[in-house]
Amino acid sequence: MNPEPLHRWLAQRRPTTHRFPYDAVIDAYQHYGKQFVPESWTTLLRCARERLPEVSGPRGHLAAFLSTALDKVDGRYDYRTYLALLLLPIPDPDSTAEPADRLLARRDRLHTLLLTDLVGFELRAVDSTTAPLPDLRPDAVTVRKRLRHALRAAAPALGRLNVVITAVDDPVALARRLTALAAIDRTAGDRLALRTTMLPVSTVHDEYLFIRVLQAFELTFGLLAVDLAAAITALGEGRLTAAGTRLSFAASLLRETAPLWSLLATMQPEAFHAFRVHTDGASAIQSRGYKLIESLCRTPDPQRLHSPAYRSVPDVRTRIRNGQASLDKALDAIRADHRALAEAPVLADGMRQFADAVLQWRRTHYRLAVRMLGTERPGTGATPGTPYLLHSRDAAVFGDRKPNRPGADPR
Numbered sequence: 001m002n003p004e005p006l007h008r009w010l011a012q013r014r015p016t017t018h019r020f021p022y023d024a025v026i027d028a029y030q031h032y033g034k035q036f037v038p039e040s041w042t043t044l045l046r047c048a049r050e051r052l053p054e055v056s057g058p059r060g061h062l063a064a065f066l067s068t069a070l071d072k073v074d075g076r077y078d079y080r081t082y083l084a085l086l087l088l089p090i091p092d093p094d095s096t097a098e099p100a101d102r103l104l105a106r107r108d109r110l111h112t113l114l115l116t117d118l119v120g121f122e123l124r125a126v127d128s129t130t131a132p133l134p135d136l137r138p139d140a141v142t143v144r145k146r147l148r149h150a151l152r153a154a155a156p157a158l159g160r161l162n163v164v165i166t167a168v169d170d171p172v173a174l175a176r177r178l179t180a181l182a183a184i185d186r187t188a189g190d191r192l193a194l195r196t197t198m199l200p201v202s203t204v205h206d207e208y209l210f211i212r213v214l215q216a217f218e219l220t221f222g223l224l225a226v227d228l229a230a231a232i233t234a235l236g237e238g239r240l241t242a243a244g245t246r247l248s249f250a251a252s253l254l255r256e257t258a259p260l261w262s263l264l265a266t267m268q269p270e271a272f273h274a275f276r277v278h279t280d281g282a283s284a285i286q287s288r289g290y291k292l293i294e295s296l297c298r299t300p301d302p303q304r305l306h307s308p309a310y311r312s313v314p315d316v317r318t319r320i321r322n323g324q325a326s327l328d329k330a331l332d333a334i335r336a337d338h339r340a341l342a343e344a345p346v347l348a349d350g351m352r353q354f355a356d357a358v359l360q361w362r363r364t365h366y367r368l369a370v371r372m373l374g375t376e377r378p379g380t381g382a383t384p385g386t387p388y389l390l391h392s393r394d395a396a397v398f399g400d401r402k403p404n405r406p407g408a409d410p411r
Helices: 004-011 022-032 039-050 060-069 100-127 140-160 171-185 188-196 206-236 240-256 258-264 269-276 288-297 314-321 327-334 338-373 386-392
Strands: none
Touching (some): 004 039, 022 060, 100 140, 100 188, 100 240, 140 171, 206 240, 206 258, 206 269, 206 327, 240 258, 240 338, 269 338, 288 314, 288 327
């Protein structure tokens, strides 16, 4: 791989962001794997970052891309840079003020873009031996199973977006139809986002799947955090039915992610172990989205707040220390309002649905982690692994309180 395109960009008197050679850089990263990118490339990328103040054009995306590409060189590598989350428009309760239906539509579109890109990658590997990430490619049976689960995972979002694909029994043929249809609607911005958010550490084929599935989970976590914040606001305003409805909606969205677990389970254990040795420093316990969800449900106790999981998300810890509201606290505040009991069944049902969905998600996560790691191996980045997940998987979602029947006190 020749870094000449990057040399030419740097040689310009006034480089522009829209002419930055993203494709050349990404091709190099996918050819070598981030762990093994030659210094001839990373030195030039550092030069590009130093020149950012004089570059013309919007610099936000390029700055985020360079930060992500140079994380290992800088010693900043973690879960968020591994997944290039700075380059994905993930909803956030602090910065999102759009109506719920518009937020859902945006999430659905990005969700389908991520999965369609994964499907396209799998098809390219079937069609060509020159496709990127050539190591440990799965057999044909695994690929067909993988495509079938990816299509299932995309189906609810595609339905809400009114995207109709003529059904066929062959998952490969159906996947080709989906990718052809998606290509028509894909914008230049979509293509840039998909390209710049795929910087694997290795050249192992299954790492592409791993990254895209985790990005899809993080996207959903972001929207769930927005839903929980909206439910807390509704409770504070005494709109218990609205809060219950929002929680039911969040539960439904979380249940929709179940096929993502089936998709991830098609990852070959030997492939996972081949690339995970290069992910030291990046662990899912650093997931900001998941910590937001957990802390919005119930304020963590001091021991949990000082755990490695929360120390890895300092902004969430700050929110909590500054008095972030939670569903648990909001329910305490309204429990004495007997006039609200008429609306309690809807709220109780929403709480039950969401609590059940979270617990099922945790248990599925644990089962898959045991399959990949066993019960004694450490997790990614030397984190506690499956023993940690076993300890936390049945933690209460709303403190010690969970409604047992419609009409019960929602505490």
